[in-house]
Amino acid sequence: MNLDALLYWVGMAAVAVSALTGVLDSSRKQMDLIGALLVGVATALGGGTIRDLLLDRNVFWVVDQTYLVVALATAFVTFFLARSLHLPPRLFLIPDALGLALFTIVGTQVALQWHAPWLVASLMGVTTGVVGGVLRDILCNDVPLVFLKGELYASAAWLGALSLIGLQELGLHGIWASWIAMSVVLALRLLAIRFHLTLPAFAPRRSD
Amino acid sequence: MNLDALLYWVGMAAVAVSALTGVLDSSRKQMDLIGALLVGVATALGGGTIRDLLLDRNVFWVVDQTYLVVALATAFVTFFLARSLHLPPRLFLIPDALGLALFTIVGTQVALQWHAPWLVASLMGVTTGVVGGVLRDILCNDVPLVFLKGELYASAAWLGALSLIGLQELGLHGIWASWIAMSVVLALRLLAIRFHLTLPAFAPRRSD
Amino acid sequence: MNLDALLYWVGMAAVAVSALTGVLDSSRKQMDLIGALLVGVATALGGGTIRDLLLDRNVFWVVDQTYLVVALATAFVTFFLARSLHLPPRLFLIPDALGLALFTIVGTQVALQWHAPWLVASLMGVTTGVVGGVLRDILCNDVPLVFLKGELYASAAWLGALSLIGLQELGLHGIWASWIAMSVVLALRLLAIRFHLTLPAFAPRRSD
Numbered sequence: 001m002n003l004d005a006l007l008y009w010v011g012m013a014a015v016a017v018s019a020l021t022g023v024l025d026s027s028r029k030q031m032d033l034i035g036a037l038l039v040g041v042a043t044a045l046g047g048g049t050i051r052d053l054l055l056d057r058n059v060f061w062v063v064d065q066t067y068l069v070v071a072l073a074t075a076f077v078t079f080f081l082a083r084s085l086h087l088p089p090r091l092f093l094i095p096d097a098l099g100l101a102l103f104t105i106v107g108t109q110v111a112l113q114w115h116a117p118w119l120v121a122s123l124m125g126v127t128t129g130v131v132g133g134v135l136r137d138i139l140c141n142d143v144p145l146v147f148l149k150g151e152l153y154a155s156a157a158w159l160g161a162l163s164l165i166g167l168q169e170l171g172l173h174g175i176w177a178s179w180i181a182m183s184v185v186l187a188l189r190l191l192a193i194r195f196h197l198t199l200p201a202f203a204p205r206r207s208d
Numbered sequence: 209m210n211l212d213a214l215l216y217w218v219g220m221a222a223v224a225v226s227a228l229t230g231v232l233d234s235s236r237k238q239m240d241l242i243g244a245l246l247v248g249v250a251t252a253l254g255g256g257t258i259r260d261l262l263l264d265r266n267v268f269w270v271v272d273q274t275y276l277v278v279a280l281a282t283a284f285v286t287f288f289l290a291r292s293l294h295l296p297p298r299l300f301l302i303p304d305a306l307g308l309a310l311f312t313i314v315g316t317q318v319a320l321q322w323h324a325p326w327l328v329a330s331l332m333g334v335t336t337g338v339v340g341g342v343l344r345d346i347l348c349n350d351v352p353l354v355f356l357k358g359e360l361y362a363s364a365a366w367l368g369a370l371s372l373i374g375l376q377e378l379g380l381h382g383i384w385a386s387w388i389a390m391s392v393v394l395a396l397r398l399l400a401i402r403f404h405l406t407l408p409a410f411a412p413r414r415s416d
Numbered sequence: 417m418n419l420d421a422l423l424y425w426v427g428m429a430a431v432a433v434s435a436l437t438g439v440l441d442s443s444r445k446q447m448d449l450i451g452a453l454l455v456g457v458a459t460a461l462g463g464g465t466i467r468d469l470l471l472d473r474n475v476f477w478v479v480d481q482t483y484l485v486v487a488l489a490t491a492f493v494t495f496f497l498a499r500s501l502h503l504p505p506r507l508f509l510i511p512d513a514l515g516l517a518l519f520t521i522v523g524t525q526v527a528l529q530w531h532a533p534w535l536v537a538s539l540m541g542v543t544t545g546v547v548g549g550v551l552r553d554i555l556c557n558d559v560p561l562v563f564l565k566g567e568l569y570a571s572a573a574w575l576g577a578l579s580l581i582g583l584q585e586l587g588l589h590g591i592w593a594s595w596i597a598m599s600v601v602l603a604l605r606l607l608a609i610r611f612h613l614t615l616p617a618f619a620p621r622r623s624d
Contacts, residue, residue, distance in 0.1 A: 056474060150448070241615040257470070267470050276539065
């Protein structure tokens with residue numbers, strides 16, 4: 001399997017798990033089928049869309065309709081599962097961490113292949129990884145989770161993107177660098193949840 | 209009147225009625241003239257702008273300044289009318305349904321002429337129809353109406369866009385297909401309001 | 417110093433002061449280092465990014481990584497300063513007004529050089545000036561300040577952009593017109609804060 005094929009399938013998997021998390025999250029709000037579908041699709045496709053607009057590429061799901069079909073189908077199935085089953089909220093954290101890891105690596109690789117400068121490429125990885133969730137939270141009218149004090153999230157993505165760029169700069173093949181960097185993001189995120197690893201934050205204020 | 213001329217005038221009418229709904233909606237918040245103008249313009253031009261960015265077309269109102277002038281003028285007049293008259297809130301629903309119908313058909317046709325795949329084209333119609341209202345609600349810091357449980361909205365637009373594509377695929381001329389599909393969206397939306405037609409939704413939860 | 421060099425340095429200064437205001441504002445919310453950095457970067461780069469996407473230009477900070485480095489470095493330093501010092505909230509208003517003035521003029525000039533029609537160009541100036549702050553407020557889940565009843569803000573930017581276009585149309589050199597228009601925006605904004613200059617607004621309603 002070459003790098004392009006790997007990125008294609010990893011991207012497709014990331015779209016599916018993100019659509020799932022979008023619909024699960026929307027179930028906390030009074031949304032109907034179409035609202036849940038739209039939030040699922042926005043979560044699944046939002047990050048890569050912003051990346052493609054910023055890089056002036058063709059938007060990936062406009063060129064290849066398969067991504068849109070996968071997002072819609074996953075959201076559709078999740079909606080009816082989530083209505084009939086009582087899913088524990090913590091179940092949500094594993095696919096969300098997986099989507100973050102997959103999207104970050106795909107987004108960074110796409111930006112590198114587009115010859116973006118390295119710092120921009122790392123930020124494109126973070127963008128692809130977190131923007132879907134930010135859209136999801138804005139559409140549900142919450143403060144986006146990624147901005148709140150909490151366990152490593154965007155920082156895990158950023159460290160993964162930077163390690164991908166560093167490993168490839170050291171001569172490692174893109175496929176191995178991708179697998180390692182995905183593991184870095186996933187491990188950092190899951191360890192952060194388990195052991196409450198956080199970054200320095202603003203101290204709580206009395207007012208506001 | 210050929211199809212291009214029809215789409216031009218329908219688009220212009222959609223811009224005007226959407227600017228009107230944006231300003232009417234902003235009157236519920238403590239906004240001043242410029243805030244109301246900006247919300248009106250964002251509601252009027254937002255959907256088509258996102259469609260053009262996603263399709264990598266030139267943004268319609270940057271190319272043809274007339275749309276911007278119509279949006280600004282309508283918003284300006286509506287602001288001073290809304291200040292002096294007491295308009296019943298339900299009056300708002302008719303132009304909003306009209307804007308949804310007009311924008312959905314224009315958006316779908318533009319995407320088809322740009323040779324987008326059919327499922328993408330139908331979603332571009334929905335995008336053009338609903339994104340302006342989503343922006344309006346985000347800027348006013350509400351949960352966007354389109355995502356909430358309620359009478360058919362985005363689903364009416366989607367069915368209209370799909371019927372447009374289906375009718376043209378069956379060989380009907382674009383002009384007739386456009387008029388029929390506009391009527392489908394408008395009728396579905398107004399019947400849904402009248403008879404409280406809804407989609408399946410998440411059951412209310414106790415917590416949250 | 418020619419016009420291009422002036423716009424480059426003014427743009428860089430605007431990025432720095434906007435990153436500063438973004439981080440200061442995020443300190444009111446429970447954000448950690450990465451949240452504050454992302455809000456700072458979005459505030460600093462958001463307006464110019466939307467302008468470039470609408471005009472179908474290459475996004476300025478993707479082409480020239482320096483802007484991103486300046487935004488990140490300013491946000492980083494501001495985060496640790498804001499954590500250790502107690503800054504009075506009113507201090508925030510001066511750099512915010514400066515960023516508004518600088519970005520408005522850069523945005524209008526860029527759009528004019530891109531041969532946008534004049535009304536579009538003036539709105540691109542307003543967009544570049546205010547969108548960063550709108551993003552900042554949406555990410556912090558507030559109603560964007562620019563839309564609320566209050567002292568002149570977007571209107572100051574718009575008058576400045578229009579005076580820039582008018583002065584250049586009258587034959588004044590772009591450098592002088594830029595300095596004068598920047599002073600117009602800054603003076604209008606600061607005088608509006610000092611003397612509570614406001615636009616007509618919707619009257620308060622009893623309900624909602």
